[in-house]
Amino acid sequence: MKRDDSLIIAVDFDGTCVEHDYPSVGIEVEGAVDTLRKLVSKGHRIALYTMRSGELLEAAVRWFKERKIELWCVNHNAKQSEWTSSPKLHADIYIDDSALGCPIIYIDGVRRPVVNWAKVRELLEYNGVL
Numbered sequence: 001m002k003r004d005d006s007l008i009i010a011v012d013f014d015g016t017c018v019e020h021d022y023p024s025v026g027i028e029v030e031g032a033v034d035t036l037r038k039l040v041s042k043g044h045r046i047a048l049y050t051m052r053s054g055e056l057l058e059a060a061v062r063w064f065k066e067r068k069i070e071l072w073c074v075n076h077n078a079k080q081s082e083w084t085s086s087p088k089l090h091a092d093i094y095i096d097d098s099a100l101g102c103p104i105i106y107i108d109g110v111r112r113p114v115v116n117w118a119k120v121r122e123l124l125e126y127n128g129v130l
């Protein structure tokens, strides 16, 4: 992968951008907003990749809009229909609290871990994405 290209970065919502509080929108996970804004400012494209649907999905989309984080697509990459009929959202990088190998962190009093954005940022920098 050429690191000077604009990458498609799929980002999960619950447990990744916000703490687990589904169907509500949880508290912002530390470092998520800054890192996502920086990715966009570097020209990368953020693809929201979530199981949410309907009004719950709209709440997640609104979360990005309120924080001025531009979403390139939501759960569907229209461009990929040019070369595949696969329903899986194509991205160059996936950031998801449930992904094996994704850095996670446990917060006191919170049952499920969330993405450790400080570590994710280090990995993105190490790999030349940020």
Ligand SMILES: [Mg+2]
Pocket: 012, 013, 014, 015, 016, 096, 097, 098
């Ligand atoms: Mg999740």
